[in-house]
Structure formats: structure tokens, C-alpha cells
Amino acid sequence: MTFTPLRRTIAVLACSGFLSACGSSTTPNLQSTLSATDSAFITGATQSSDAEIGAAQIALTKSQNADVIAFANEMITQHTEEKTALTPIATSVGVVPPSNVNPTQAATAAAFTSLRPRTCVKA
Secondary structure (H helix, E strand, O other): OOOOHHHHHHHHHHHHHHHHHHOOOOOOOHHHHOOHHHHHHHHHHHHHHHHHHHHHHHHHHHOOOHHHHHHHHHHHHHHHHHHHHHHHHHHHOOOOOOOOOOHHHHHHHHHHHOOOOOOOOOO
16 A cells, blocks of 8 residues: 555654553553554655655756645645654654665665756656
């Protein structure tokens, strides 16, 4: 299933409620009860948001198209909100969110960075 920014935001918020509930004071040793899948989700979601923000920032430097610029700004806003919502939840369950994208995402960003801007965009 592909997550649109809105679906991803909803998923993060839903998980935040679940993980917050798990982080109540009545839950002993929460970090040991966090599954590998949950930890991987937190890591992947954080890296995905960072990759989307990075791609949008590249688009802002490469494009003069108003629609591309508007979309890039929206991506930056939405993914920053997602990361801002997820980071304290991750920390509360003992997961340190990664500060970098994964190698595949980094390679994609490098490929985007090397592209030359187009002087016109065909509809």
C-alpha cells in the first residue's frame, strides 16, 4: 500500500495514540516490549519524512514552476509535522530516531541533485 502524505499523517497519528498508550506509567520496561516491527516502523517513517523533505528542498532549488514549488512546500510542511509528532513518541519508547536517510534514499537524493533544471515544463 502506498501512503499519500495525508494517509501517512493519519497513520503516524494513529500509531502515536497507540504508542502513547503503551508508554503509560503502568507499563514496565516498555523498550523491551516494543516489537522489532514497531521499531522498524518508527525508523522507516522518520527516514521517509527526511527523504521527502530533502527531495522537496531539491525541487525548490531546481524548479521555477509554481505548481512544483507549491507542492514542494506542502511536502516540507507535512513531513516536518509528521516528524515532529513522531520524534517524542519514539523517544518515549526508547527508540532513537535516525538523523540520516537510508543509503537508497541518499542515492536517490544525489541523483536528483545532479539533474539540471528544465527551462520549460510541458503540460
